[in-house]
Amino acid sequence: MIATQTRRSFYLVTAAEILGGHVGDSVKKLNAVFERAKENSPSIIFFDELDGLLPSTRQGFLNQHDIQLVEECLIQISALMPENNVFLIGTSNHPDQIDARLLRGGRFSEKIHIALPSKVIQHRLFLKCLDGSQTSPSLRMDELVTMSEGLSCADIQAVCETAKRFAYRRVADDRNGQPTLIKEDFERSIDRIRVDIQPLA
Numbered sequence: 417m418i419a420t421q422t423r424r425s426f427y428l429v430t431a432a433e434i435l436g437g438h439v440g441d442s443v444k445k446l447n448a449v450f451e452r453a454k455e456n457s458p459s460i461i462f463f464d465e466l467d468g469l470l471p472s473t474r475q476g477f478l479n480q481h482d483i484q485l486v487e488e489c490l491i492q493i494s495a496l497m498p499e500n501n502v503f504l505i506g507t508s509n510h511p512d513q514i515d516a517r518l519l520r521g522g523r524f525s526e527k528i529h530i531a532l533p534s535k536v537i538q539h540r541l542f543l544k545c546l547d548g549s550q551t552s553p554s555l556r557m558d559e560l561v562t563m564s565e566g567l568s569c570a571d572i573q574a575v576c577e578t579a580k581r582f583a584y585r586r587v588a589d590d591r592n593g594q595p596t597l598i599k600e601d602f603e604r605s606i607d608r609i610r611v612d613i614q615p616l617a
Contacts, residue, residue: 424503425459427452431468434485442481443488450492453502463506466524467513486515493523533569535561541569545576550596559599563606571609578605 427449434445453459463469470486496502506524508514518524533541538561564572579602583595 422460422503423458425453425456427459427461428464429461429469430464434469440484442485446485446488447492450496450502454496454500457501458503459501460503460505463504466506466508466518467510470515470518471513472515486518490515490517490523493518532566533572537569538564538572541572542576545573546597549576549580550594552596552598555597555599555602560602563602567606567610575602575605575609578608 429446429449434442449461453461470489471482493504496504504524506514506518511519511527519527539557542557542560542564564575567575579597582601582604583597586601587595
């Protein structure tokens, strides 16, 4: 949406696309993204989950592959000139785990915190995502809001889509059309979506 509104070329950088392979391959892929972005400017390079792509070298367990990628990204960003007209955007759920040098002025200097949705927003999201779906009369929206506390907007959307899949599987032999969503569908869905990270011993 940002690229469309600003009429810029858009380049998505994810761990799945950049990481992996032999040492040096990730650096080459990253360089190629920056080169294409400069050649097709004005452009946007969007880094999804920066903490996974460019983690802090102070964590002490990075391998040479990770260190090379972080260093190369610093070089590429520092080499960008105003005339290149390349805009950088990054997202992260763990900004404290990103290499601090990337967050300094002139790189990713502006930070925007997007909080988890309020109960009012959660309620609206469920109404929007479930529009057109059949729900059980006993299913209350305030229950869904409470059950989904701590989930992001994207998580809530995923919960609704997963609940619909569970409902279809539950009535797989029923040929009477769209199944009715019940509380258990959402309970299973939230258990599937919610990921509890256990601390290392």
